[in-house]
Amino acid sequence: MSKQRILPLELSDTAAKTGGRKWAIYGVLAVVVLLVIAYIDGGEEPIRPIEQQIALPQAGGNSINSGEE
Structure with missing residues (x-):
C-alpha cells in the first residue's frame, strides 16, 4: 500500500483553474486600462x-591629419 502525500499548499484542480482564470481576467483588464489611458x-x-x-x-585648424610633419 502506498501512502498519498498531501501538501498543505496543494490546490484542487478547480481551485487552480479558478485562480488562474481570475489572474488572466485581471491581466486582460490591466491591459485594457493601459490602452485606454x-x-x-x-x-x-x-x-x-x-x-x-x-x-x-574652424576648418584648417590644428588637426591630427592636417598633413604637417
Whole structure:
C-alpha cells in the first residue's frame, strides 16, 4: 500500500483553474486600462524644430591629419 502525500499548499484542480482564470481576467483588464489611458493621453504631437546654436570647429585648424610633419 502506498501512502498519498498531501501538501498543505496543494490546490484542487478547480481551485487552480479558478485562480488562474481570475489572474488572466485581471491581466486582460490591466491591459485594457493601459490602452485606454494611452489613447486618452497619447496621440501624435506635431514635430517642433530644434533651434539651438552650436559652435563648430574652424576648418584648417590644428588637426591630427592636417598633413604637417
